Amino acid sequence: MDEALLRTLTPAVIGILVRRGADFAAAEDAVQDALVEAVRVWPDDPPRDPKAWLIAVGWRKFLDATRAATSRQRREELVELEPEPGPTETVDDTLALYFLCAHPSLTQASAVALMLRAVGGLTTKQIAQAYLVPEATMAQRISRAKKTVSGVRFDQPGDVTTVVRVLYLVFNEGYSGSVDLAAEAIRLTRQVAALTKHEEVEGLLALMLLHHARRPARTRADGSLVSLAEQDRSLWDTALIAEGVDVLQAALARDRLGEFQSQAAIAALHADARSAEETDWVQIVEWYDELLRFSDSPVVRLNRAVAVGEADGPRAGLAALADLDSGLPRYTAVEAYLRERDGDAATAARLYAEAARSASNLPERDHLTRQAARLNASLR
Template structure:
């Protein structure tokens, strides 16, 4: 078997196998540990001796790992007596616990960082090392974070109703991390959101998936070979992935038709309007402003208001954009960069150059800092 396909298959089976162990009586933390060990065993054994049916194989090995880990405890005897007639592993998988696992890993009692880490490990099937590398932290640190998260939710009933909105926010956080280490977190977030969409009929899950696909479609054009950022207006749109765009638009249209508008559907609608424009000049900024109005109505988010100011500047002119920007808090992320852009559009190059330089000094992302520094230098040369 191909090692890459083995790993993808194992990751896709992880939540179902954890669910089966929990249904059999294992607590979540112990089940997750046992499944991780079974994944390592599979990667070792499968290349030379692939199973006929991978899921029962994983269940059997994970259950054995779990029993081995608890054999020294008094509870071991009760569990083994209760489960002496061990059911066939395939039968245990008849109940699909994937959705409940999503809910558990995104439980409100967890911090966003802990929810992300636990979701990537328990639902995504990633190793602690992979997650640590993706988030640029030591493996020991990530291991402690995951262990604390599992302890936090140890008393939560596995079949307790969950909150879809919490899950989609966790997946959105994963998507926005992009790429680091040997894990493409944007692609992983899309995979997990597809999985969530297959288990719940919720328009905001569809909206999030559409948003991810539409943003991911522009990824090939977003950076130059040297790693520098390419602004949306300057991107080579022939490099956008039209297949992903078409899929994202189709998913979004179906979600919007249900008339249960949410913030991710509104964001996806904005992304779809950008994707629909053959050139930057053909962008329907008036309609984009209308969608930002909806987004602000739903969320009252300062970031949505900031992005709306940019759209207003494009639709109604730089002065109107600056007027929309004026009431906002200057400490908002990207506020200074937006102000610089609008002042440049208004012809005030000196102020724009100063603000671009200020924004560059405040930027935490190296590529963004470089881009803003270049913008300041460009205007200083023109003055």
Template sequence: MDEALLRSLIPASIGVLVRRGADFAAAEDAVQEALVEALRTWPDHPPSEPKGWLVTVAWRKFLDATRADTARRRREVRVDAEPAPGPGAAVDDTLEIYFLCAHPSLTAGSAVALTLRAVAGLTTRQIARAYLVPEATMAQRISRAKRTVSGVHLDQPGDVATVLRVLYLVFNEGYSGDVDLAAEAIRLARQLSARIEHEEVAGLLALMLLHQARRPARTRPDGTLVPLAEQDRSLWDTSMIAEGVDVLQRALAHDRLGEYQAQAAIAALHADARTAEETDWVQIVEWYDELVRLTGSPVARLNRAVAVGEADGPRAGLAALAPLAPSLPRYTAVAAYLHERDGDLPTAARLYAEAARSASNLAERDHLTRQAARLNTARPR
């Protein structure tokens, strides 16, 4: 059974039910029930019209739930002629479902969870495991999100930037639990890119591909982190890099630069270097200048300080770091690295240890602790 095909039909199927009169929450629940039925029956009896089958079964599930609930909720629902199996509605609401799940009234966490549920087709249990939270907690979060957007009409304009931000958050969630959220974000970005011609959609897809291509080299067999400069570049996925660069070049050709294109350009320069020493840090600084101009992001300024330290020397990097707030995530780790490059090992060791204490995950904490221990061991006593 083609599970990728099945999951790609989810948002369009939800859209059909909503246009027939179901609210978003009820439509999403019905499609999820139809998915369970599909997983059970399709391997032995694949339908000739997958979308039509999914829509028909979901509509029946919705009607059954509505009929059972009518007396309590006192709600009229159109239950006339049940649509026959077929290819479904001519209107494809996939893009509108993306926009709905990234509605500005939702918090970032709720928007991500709802996108994973309604667009990606993941179960509540899978999403909870990916976030490392109890299933009941995630169920409540998704339920609240669905209630929030249930009154929003599909024909209301959506914000592409918000959708991209949600997909970027999905990608950055990492690889916890039994769901590879990075791979899932790439799948969704491909789907979105096929439905809307937008240079920043392409830029985000390129960025994801270029980062994902380096994934096999990022950790050792024991799970410890490998810094970019020390990675075995023969492990990088060259075909994924080539695809990412091609997508990026086509996006840049529109001459409407955005933040995801700028980030992808930086990632492409890293991917293009056969060794760490061959990295074109001068160009990377220039791209960070563009990114800072576009976003004003303190995180972009922090990363720029690292690039300046590589291009112009560690003292120049420390000077670029100085105006930034020490409370920024990774500020202390960056300061430690630049001080080490400048030869101030006692300060670097102290800062690495300080950064380890505030690290957001175990792998990063372990890496920073090892860096501090390495410098303390190297220092003369």
């Protein structure tokens, strides 16, 4: 059973059912039923044309559901339609489905869930496990999202930047449950990049590849975090780094710079350094300045303050940090790091402990607590 093939075919099959006249929500449900049938049947009786099989079975599932809920006249009209692949089956509706799943009327959480279900081909249970919520809760979220977009037509123009942001949200969820959402986000972004040839989609793909390449070095065997400076760079995936750099360079060559290309350029400079000491922080600061043109957010300015501290010294970094709101997440942790680099271990230890108390997750809290303990031990 080729599970990857099933998930790749899912959006195209949903699109074909919609073009035949099925409502989006009904089409998506029918295709999910067809996928379940494929998992049961294909191991013993694999089809010669998997896509045609899914279309035929999905359409039959849709007709079965429709017969139970519509008038006799409507049933007879639908039954007369041929379930075999026809001229419209050559139309690729994958990109239209991405646009639909990232529709502006949806909340971010709903858009992510719907994209993973309709385009990613994941089950509701898998998505619920990935987001650590009850399956019933996720089912309700997906059901509401499908109802919201059911009246949206496929011929309406979509917004690539909205799709990109939803994919970025998927990637940032990382890994939990039975599904690696980072890997899934990369797979989906590859699809959109191939369909659009859009510079920012390629910038996001490059960013994902470069970040994902460092994943094996980010945690220790006990699950504790390893800072970028302390990571064993021999564990980084050089093939993913090379691919990410190639994708980024191709996007940058078209001279239409954007937010995700700028982020990817920063990630590429980190990936290019053979050690933390060899990092080209001056260039990284310059790329943060470029990034601020597209996303002048407090988080970007916070990360820029760290880069300034590395490029021009900790006091320059602290000066950049002073312009920001001290209540910003990670502000205290960044100040602690810069204070330590400036030689003020006592203040840094106090700030690390303070940052640990407000950390949003356990691994980060443990990391900051260890930093505080390390400095307190050195002060005795």
